[in-house]
Each structure stands twice: as structure tokens, then as C-alpha cells.
Amino acid sequence: MTRALGSRIAHTLGVAAPFAFALAIGAAILLAAGFDPLGVYKLMVQEAFGGDRRIAATLTAATPLLLTGLAAAIAFRAGIFNVGAEGCFYLGGLVAAVVGAAVPAWSSAPAILVALGAAVLAGGLWLLGPGVLRASLGVDEVVTTLMLNFIAIGLTGWLVNGPLLARGSANSATPLIAANAELPRLMPPTTLNLGFVISLALVIAYGACSRFAVSGFRSKLVGMNPRFSRAVGIEPGRIFLAMMIVSGAIGGLAGGIHALGLVHRFVGGFSPGYGFTGIAIALLARNTALGLIVASILFGALSSAGANIQLFSDVPIEIVEILQGAVMIFAVANLGVFWKRRRGAA
């Protein structure tokens, strides 16, 4: 009993430690630049959680991260190192924006369903290639999915600057989507929208599935030990392929929800790296549903607060990027090394 409690505490610390390390590094940088780190962090907490509207803004910022985190977690759990959610996000966003602009006469529910369905399809198909290559030829999926990100960004960048450019628009942007394809707002005037609920529900469904469903157990088994899985009659290649496609589909959905819920069109530079932040979130969460929710909200808080602290203080918004990168690094580092050494020295 106490042992179980101890391991749970250790697990919680394990999630908190990367954040603590990142905040310490951020503090050192702020101090070196002549800012008061405690004051800045206090301001950030206020800006992220002080009041309904700010919480709504934080949850809005967490929405794409819930799904990119989920996309990464689904793949990682099955032992696939998929870093391609960023590209799926771009493609899903573009496809949903184009479909959403093309369905003016329909009522809201089918318009949204078709647009999001198209985004899911685009994301899933985009990772079909790496999935097949990994499952049948053993080609390293890290490289192929990473390369596909750059290809997706280039491809959508070309489309939105040329064939799909909104008429009369000088910037790279598609036309605004039809009003009935917009995801309804939950708390006007804030931008929090139905996308948050959809994303949250999917993460919870993932949590239930990975714990109780046979398919969830299978993919975990394949992730832990592909040779054993094969011995008990589960073909790892098939699971690799399936989970890669599901992961891509979720990444595409994330982009679709971002387009229909917040941006209402597709623009150049659609994602500030949501796909990569999702990787950090999945790692911090150790692929658990609860962890995904907590980590997404923390990262959402970072980015929603970052936008405001630049307005109200001189602190450059890039402090957020530094913190995000540092969390990513410490999330995979074995910080226990420091503890062990100290104990050994004492």
C-alpha cells in the first residue's frame, strides 16, 4: 500500500521535475537579461489562470495540444516513433478550411462533420506511407515522418500562395470558411469552442481504450515487446501500420479543429510547432490520458500567458519557447542521476 503510494508520488514528481528544471533555466535567463524571474512567473500564472476569460484563453490554447499530444502518445505507446503530427496538422487544417469554405448551403452539423472527416482522412493518409515503409521494409519512421513534416509545410505553403489563395488577398490565406462550418463558441466573447470538448473527449476515450479495450492492450504489448507479440499471435507490423494511421488521423483532426474552431481559414505558418509540442506533452504524460490533459493545459497556459506578458512587461514572448524547449529536453532526461549521485556522495 505504502509502496504503491510511494511510486505514485515518485510518478507525480517525475512529471513535475522537468517543469521545475525548465523554470529554473528560464529564471537564470530572465535574471541574466535583467528581469525579475519570480515577478515574471507570477504574472504568467495570473495571465493564464486569473479569471474566467483567462482560463478560457488557456483552454483554447490547450485544444490543439490535447490532440497533437494524443497523436504522439498513440504512436509512442505502440513503439512507433512518429514525429509527423506537425505535417498532419498543416494538411488537416488546409483540407478542413477548404471544405469548410465550400459547403455554404448545408446546416451546421453535416458541414462540420464533413470538413473534420476530410481532415482526419488527410492526416491518416499522409502517414500511410511511413506506416507501410516501417511495417513492411523496416524503414526508420523517425526520418520519414520528420521529412514529411517539411514536405507538408512546403506543399500547403505552395497551395495557399497559389491555387487556393483567397481572391483579393495579398497574404497567404484561404477564403474564410462558411459561418455554419465554424465550431460553436462555448463562452462568447472568448474563443473557447466546441473543439476543446471534442479533444478532451477523445483523450478520455483514449484513456479508457488503452486501459480496458483489447485493441489498447495489443498496441501496448507490441510497443513493449514486438517479438513476444508475434509469438502470441499478434502481428506487430499490422499494429504499427494501424497506429501510425490513427496517429496521423488525430494529427489531421487537430489541424481541422484549429481551422474550424479558431482561425476560420488556413493561413501560412498555420502551426507554431503544435506537432512538436505534442511530442513533449506525450513524453511528459508518459502516454497516460490524465497526464495528457494536465500537460496540455500547462503548455496552453505557457502560450496564452506568453502573448500577454509581452504586452504588459518588456519580457520577450520567446521566453515561452525557451521554456517549452527546455521541458522537452528534461522530459526525456533521466533526472534521477542527480539524486543517486547525491545519495552516493552522502
Next chain:
Amino acid sequence: MVTFLHAAMMMTTPILLAAIGGLVNRIGGLVNLGLEAMMLAGALVAVIVSAKSGSAAIATFAALAIGAAIGLAMSLVVTRLSANEIIVGLGFSVATAGLVRFILKSAYGASGTYNPPGVMMLPRIVVPGLDQVPVLGAIVSGLDPLTWLAWALVPVSAFVLRQTRWGLRLRATGAAEATVRSVGLSPFSIRDASTVFAGGLAGLAGAYLSIGVVGLFNEGITGGRGFIALAAFYFGRASPFRTALGALLFGAFDAAQIRLQGRGVPAELVQTLPYVIVIVVLTGLGLAERRAERQGMVR
């Protein structure tokens, strides 16, 4: 055509420098996704030091040092804290890009572009006699020292990897870590050294971009060349010569894309070509390997 080849040579240099570093790093057992970050830091430091000191040589050395320092930090996290190199590389990319812009804003009040007065550019080398040779002379004349260094590194690294004790140790570190440990060497230290080497070269690549080509720093100056370098050394597998071929090919794409702008050829699509080629190459390798397996002659 000749001016295009000259431009292609110029655009190859940063990719080649980073790719040779990344290749050596990968042979030592670490796939370096931080090259882009090290390049960016090198580019900024080169401009700052060049303007302050008035010496391109000191600036180049400073860029080398910052790239190597970031490489060391990244490598230590990977080797000593047993962290996943892919995530750590991505994390360093995100954090360094943020830090560079943070420093620009907080220390120089500049957002995006930093263009201090008095930046000394890299000198151009005109080899007497060589510039008289038709075609070749026009292509290689007036190139800077870093370009010569990059191309010199190709045969040198091939020789060191194949023929020397250090090369053997490095290859063993990547291929058979336990063996290296069993003869009393530290595979971690050897791997760290290879990452420091890669970081230094990526820093030089950054210096080349900022004080070799444009004479200022812009936050988008690296333009994904760190990842194109990754594409080049995946294209080249374990061979410096093939890697150089990849870098030259991708450098030519880069030069072509600049020249074709405004002529109806979409630059965005040309920029994706290196990545498409890498996927094609990896697929081809996978197919060839499977065919070999089927014929019962695995390796």
C-alpha cells in the same frame, strides 16, 4: 550556367559543413537534430563578434565555439542522462530558436533582423592561375575559406574514418558500444566528441550564412538548412563522398529556387525536394535490403 554553378557552390557550403558534422556524429551513434539550432546560434554570434572585433577570423572562431558548446550540452544530456536524442535535438531546436530571438530583443532591441555597423565579411580567395582556367575558374574563383574547408573535409573525413585509429574507435562506438567499453575506452566520451565536432561545423555553417553571404543576421537565416544537412547525410549513408554529392545536389536546388523565383516555378515545392529524395532513397534501400534477405544473403 557558370554563374549558376558558382551560386550552387555557395549554397552547398553550409549544407556540406553541417552534413559532414552530422555524418560523423551519426557514425558515432547520435542522430543530430540540433544542427539547425547550432547553425542559428553560430550565425548570430558571428555577426555580433564580427561587428565588435572587426575581425572575420575571430567571428568565425566564435561561431565554431558556440556551435561546439551547444553540441556538448546536447550530447551530455543524451549520453549522461540517457535521454532520447531525437527529442533532445528537437528540444534544443525549439529552445535555441527562442533564446536567439530573446537575446536579439532584450540585448539589441531588434526583432527578427540584426544588422550592426562594421560587420567584417569572410574574405574571398582568388587562387592565382586557377581563376584563368575556363569555366572551372569562374566557378571556384572568389570562394571563401569556409567553402574550401568544407570540401577539404570530405576526403579528410573519409580518410580519418577508414584509415585511422580514431576513425575505427568512432565507428565502433556507433556500431558496437559494448566492444568499445570492453577495451577500456569510454563510448560516451567518444560520442560526445563527435557531437562537439558536429556542433562546431554547424556553427561554422551559420557563420558562413551570416558573415559569408549576407552580412547581417536574420532569424530565418538558416531556413531549415540544418534539416537539409540531415537529409544529405541520410542520402550519403556512411560515406562522406556520397554525403557531399547529396549536399551539392541540395545546394543546387537551393540556388535554383532562388533564381527561379518569379518565373512561375513554386519555390515552396522546390524546397521540399531534398526531403522527398531522402524518402525515396530510404525506400530504395529498404527494398534492396529485403531483396537481399529473400535471396538469403543478409549483409
